[in-house]
Amino acid sequence: MISRLLKALPPAVALLAAALALPAAAQEEDRYAFTQDYDPAPAIWRLADEDTTIYMLGTIHLLPEGFRWRNPQLDAIIDEAEVLVVETSDADSEGALEAMSPKFQHLLANRTPTSRQLSAQSRPLWRELVAMSGMPFEVVDSMPLMVALLGFGQASIEGDPSSYDYGVETVLEAEFSETGRPIESIEDFGQVMYGLFRVNDAEAVRELDMQLRGWGGKSVDGLYDEQADELTGDAYWAMEHAWARGEVAEDFDLGFGEGAIGEAFSEVLLNRRNSAWAEWLDTRLDQPGTVLLAVGAGHFEGPDSVLEKLRTHGLEAERIN
DSSP states (O other): OHHHHHHHSOHHHHHHHHHHSOOOOOOOTTTTOOOOOSOOOOOEEEEEOSSEEEEEEEEOSOBOTTOOOOOHHHHHHHHHOSEEEESOOHHHHHHHHHHHHHHHHHHHHTOOOHHHHSOTTTHHHHHHHHHHHTSOHHHHHHSOHHHHHHHHHHHTTTTOOOBGGGSHHHHHHHHHHHTTOOEEESSOHHHHHHHHHTSOHHHHHHHHHHHHHTOOSSOSGGGTOGGGGGOOHHHHTHHHHHHHTTOOOSSOOOSSTTSHHHHHHHIIIIIHHHHHHHHHHHHHTTSOEEEEEEEEGGGGSSTTSHHHHHHTTTOOOEEOO
8 A cells, every 4th residue: 555655665765755735634533543563573684794883673654653673782882873774864864855956947848748648537636646645736746757756655645643853763763863873874865756757657647547557546556456455453553563573574574565666666675775775784794893783674674675685795694583
């Protein structure tokens, strides 16, 4: 479902999507209630040589208040780490967007609006879908489709009490800041965003046209998964519970199937970045010290995971919980 995409995005990318959408609707208390009758133990790996230790923690960027994910082992690692590395810090993301702005503007100026690329049957459905997102139609219609879908992700979780305030990176960054320890970024956010801008728009729009014609019209999330509208309670939070229990899936599904859009999101948001991160990790082992790398849990799942990319460098990360 589209909301899963938002929770798996680079935090700065997802924050941009949130900025495009309207304020969240009131929470549906019963629908979003959850219970945790287990001791949390999110997956942690260790990559080390004789003078460097890098702990790798898979995270969830948005969580509801009160959702437990800490344990004594993780707390000890947090205390031990000399530096925190996240996907991108707020300061770095702002600078990256500014630097890439001319390229973004060039691509936007030369793009045919989505509505003019759609069939006559799908155009009114497109307007209906955009209206549900809460974003201005002219703005969304002019965006590359992959970027527009980010804002749809925000609209699809209206009412969901998940927040960056309780997300893992936000909590960790606050703790490291309070203790005067440095916080670094593992990637250039602007380059990630530019990758989404450059996805083959024609192929993505063709798939959108097909999906719109089969769309039930009930919600944004239902564009790809109508059953998502019916999930309540702990079933709604299944992804978060699985993560907190330390479950690592054999594959990571962003919720868009195997078509052009799903493949593009996987390539830009997972495969390319995981390859770059593995190279960064290999190089980082040359610098002594103890590092805590906190990045989205989906990067440790599937055949294109960071763990698999490390193996191409002759490196094996050890799971320690």
